Amino acid sequence: MLQTESTRWVCTVPVATVWTAPEKIREVDAEGLGKTPNINKWINTMTAEESRDMVDSNRVQSQLLFGEPVMIDEMADGWAKIAAIWQPSQKDERGYPGWVPIDQLKEVEALDELGYARVVSQMAQLWTEDFKPLLVVPFNTMLPVKELGEFIRVQTPLGDAFIMAEQAEVARGFNQVEKGTGVDVANLAATFLQLPYFWGGMSSYGYDCSGLSYNMLKANGVIIPRDAKDQAAEGHEINKDSQQDWHIGDLLFFAYEEGKGRLHHVGIYYGNGLMIHSPTPGKAIEIIELAGTVHEKELCAVRRFVENEGAEE
Template sequence: MLDLPDRRLNAYRTDLAEERLRGVVEANNYVSGSPGLICVPVVQLRTRPELECGTDTELLLGETVRVLDTDAGWAWVKADFDDYVGYIPDYAISPVVRSLTHIITAPRTFIYSGPDLKFPTVQALSMGNRIAVIDERETRGTRYFLLEGGQAVIANHCAEVGEPLSGDYVTVASRFLETPYLWGGRSGFGIDCSGLVQLSMMMTGKNVPRDTDMQANGLGTGIDRGDLRRGDLVFWKGHVAIMEDEKTLLHANGHTMTVSHEGLEDAIRRIGWLYQQPTGYRRP
């Protein structure tokens, strides 16, 4: 039986496929797609164009995609950042018409109607959201970045696009402590285990795969359990955790339904009855 490409990372249906798969898969038509920009803080990407379908991952404000098809209020897209393929509501996409200057570095923050913390909020933002700053203003000692229409964000909740956060990615991941666990989540509003790894590494300038199996197969190098140190990853079937030090890990998990600390040995015992022993250890 012919092995077909991973549908999570390769866009193909019987009627349509991305151009680069011509000669690899059979489809009635092949397209290169058109560029699009995510224009909402967070949007869920699904396997099928149905709200009842579970979430595979999420795309964040300012991320770019290739739009392969649109129909009945849905867009079939491929994310430029990690190549993930799926369906999102078409209202979440706008044309790529301007460059984005800054990225949100706080786990969560707000857009205000103007440069004052007493002004009404317009929207909540997540770490990883990208915005276009056009000016700045200071009010009572707090510096704000101004957006189109006079809206504003807290300046020290932002960094310039392309300027990785200093320090290691574990420090970034720890800022999500107590964030709710969300299957397929990839934002400060809700996040899953591999989303925590991907987003925190992205903020420090590293591009890593999205799902646990992808990370386990291709992220960094394999190591022995006895060599674990801060920043290493522990994998189970369908789960990943980040080592904070030689004995403690940090992970988004369905046990506490949050991002939480846990002792490595405690986690191995607790997880073992359902998912058996760890499948591997890797150093990014």
């Protein structure tokens, strides 16, 4: 670990991709790298085959949001080997491991005495101290609070900045967000309908299946593992064969070989036999009916992370 007790290394760009290894990058990935990555352009530039190759070639592990802290194990040739400490994983007990370009990280003063401002809108504008636009950051970005008001002053790796109070909520810690209900989880996921699937995606530019479940629960006060396989090993086990026992907001897990093979997908139960999920490259977040689909045959587990189901308005 290269940081000290008084400092931490954090992500300096709106979204930094965590790669399996530096040699996994391709020419088409240039827009996702550097000090000013353009995630929208990167996603839109890729062909269907290149998007699928992200999955088939295991190029990407996860993503970091602006200001998200990491532990650094080593630096070499412009890359840092990191553990994303806010993303639990069986791959590393400290947090999700992978590689990030060094120029997308910065060492800053460790600060969290006043808690964190969590972005609640799909995108939010950060402003400089003289109220010029600084950066647009995605949903669930969490930044240390320095001062409260109509505009919240936050610490960022680019210096102090302001965010409109209506675009953020303040939590005492990254894992101390106010807890929501199962209905809150499902309804929040529905605000991202038609957002493109993106392998390894952890931002409101594009989620993968477990990125969606992780972020919807994180926004409702529950930190779960980053990957679907790890998620399925936690939570409260619910009888998968008794749909009447499922709650809205439960996580549904799917495996090949009609539920007996390798686990490969997760969705959020939407009630009434429906599921909301981020399906596969080339598609977008959608609500589907489980009956009569391959998912019905592949269901292998149901897990509950939010005990209070809540009620629809």
